Amino acid sequence: MTGPPMATDPKAPDPRKTLWFRRAGAVAQGLVLGFLVVLAGMELLSLAADISPFKYQGF
Amino acid sequence: MAEPARPMPAAAAARKPPAEVTGWKAALAAAWQGFSEPSALAFRTFLLSLAATLGLCLWYFSPATLAGPMGAFLPRSALDAEGFATRAALHTGHVPPDRPRLILLGTSAVAQSIGTGTLLKDRIEAGTGVAWDVVNLATPQQSPTDQFALAETALASQTAESPLALVAVGFGAQRLRWTTEQTLGFHAMGRLGVAHTWADDEARLLGGTVPARTGFYIPDNWSFVLLNGSEALMRLLLQTPARQDTDQYVHGASMESAARHALIGRETRSGVARMDAYLDQIARLADRVALVPNTRMVLIEETISPALVAEQRLSGPRAELETALAQRGPGRMPPFWPIVAEADLTAADYFDELHVLSGTPQDRVQVALSDRVIAEWNAYDGAPDGN
Known part of the structure; x- marks a missing residue:
């Protein structure tokens, strides 16, 4: 027999745990994006201001 | 028609995941869903993370933080x-000195002639009987205003109770190449993230305009940050x-x-006309340091290959x-230490026209410099001068 598991199915995921993991993923997304956006902003600003590492003898 | 069920092989049956993995798979799927899909919670966290990272920048890019252990993460790479x-x-x-310090300023030629500076430090400590800090602040094509800025920054912790700080500044005819422009x-490049008062004053004196300073590290060192x-x-x-590659100037081809020889020769010879301006600039730095x-400030000879000197007729300049330095008198100008001549380097000791090879040539320069430092220390009475 197929179909959605019944609430009493012992193999069905715990909805509270599922929600907790989904929230954890959302928090991780926000943390990573917030950090990377600042880094990307600095890189873009340095490009816009034409700031590049000082090159001497090809270093 | 459905296939008849086949019996599971024994090996496959052994690999069948236990029942609880089903729960982890669901958990990972939920986490991935939360990580990869937009949501109000993700956006709120993003804003918080953005603010926290900007706060981290404000904390990190401050003189106090960069002076501490966290400052080790500042350099971009080994080069x-x-x-x-x-x-x-x-x-x-930032650190109140508890021992004498040798602070080296100069170009890549000075940096390469000292290398790691281990022998220099060991010999100075053995010769003076006290522990020293050797601080190598030499950078590629270090400009005159870079030297003002680095000296001001490094000497900020020096007080009337501090042990001797010996500032050794690279000197040589090749530095006559620095025009005002x-x-x-x-100076306008902002290659260094250091103090600006001395350097800005020098730039103004040379007729340049300097940006308004705020007193805050990030806006005052915008390009560097x-x-x-x-x-x-x-x-x-x-x-x-990053771990510094102190011998970076002699790596690679x-x-x-x-053409480079001709350029150095031409600019040095034409720089003779700027000799007085160069010496005046050194005197201004020495006056700053004397306060x-x-x-103490001394001038140390920067390396230059004897082959280049002969080829480009630089003996005269x-x-x-x-x-001209000697004629200005020892009271008005810092003493000059001809450490390259004392190291007795030949053209074979050079990697190129300005940089010595690693190993023995570096050791000979370090021996010559350490002998000079030890003699200076022995002549120094150790009493605070109360400036």
């Missing part, structure tokens, strides 16, 4: 000499500081060429410069 010099200068200027152009910011924050996050208690 980022400006980052290492900035970090070293800020550290030296070039000096001001390099933008250039180093992303790498420094990633290094901080991953806890992976030499860039030496006849810092228990501090070199002799003229040393004569």
Whole structure:
């Protein structure tokens, strides 16, 4: 027999745990994006201001 | 028609995941869903993370933080000499000295002639009987205003109770190549994240305009922060500081060429006309340094290949410069230490026209410099001069 598991199915995921993991993923997304956006902003600003590492003898 | 069920092989049955993995799969799927899909919670966290990272920048890019252990993550790479010099200068200027210090300023030629500086430090400590700090602030094509800025930053911690600080500044006819325009152009680059008062005053005196300073590190060192910011924050996050390649100037293929020789020769010879301006600039730096208690400034000879000197007829400008320095008198100018001549280097000791090879040539320069430092220490009475 197929179909959605019944609430009493012992193999069905715990909805509270599922929600907790989904929230954890959302928090991780926000943390990573917030950090990377600042880094990307600095890189873009340095490009816009034409700031590049000082090159001497090809270093 | 459905296939008849086949019996599961024994090996496959053994690999069948236990029942609880089903729960982990669901958990990972839920986490991935939360991570990869937009949501109000993700956006709120993003805003908080953005604010926290900007706060991290404000905390990290401050003289106090960069002077501490976290400053080790500032240099972008092993070749980022400006980052290492900035970090070293800020550290030296923030930590009250408990021992004498030798602070080296100069170009890549000075940096390469000292290398790691291990022999120099060991010999000075053995010869003076006290522990020393050797702070190498030499950077590629170090401009005159860079030297003002680095000296001001590194000497900020020097007080009337501090042990001797010996500031050794690279000197030589090749530095006559620095024109006013070039000096001001390099000053405007903002290659270093250090103090600006002395350097800005010097730039104004040369007729340049300097940006308004706010007293806050990030706006006052905007170019430096933008250039180093992303790498420094990633290094901080991953806890992976760069290790300086002190011999970077002799790695890889030499860039030496006849055109470079001719350029150095032409600019040095034409720089003879600027000799007085060069010496005046050194005198102004020495005057600044003299106002810092228990501090001495000396001029150390920068390396230049004898082959280049002969080829480009630079003996004349070199002799003229040393004569002009001597004629100004020992009271008005810092003493000159001809450490390259004392190291007795030959053309075979050079990687290119300005940089000595690693190993024995570096050791000979370090021996010559350490002998001079030991003699200076023995002549120094150790009493605070109360400046």
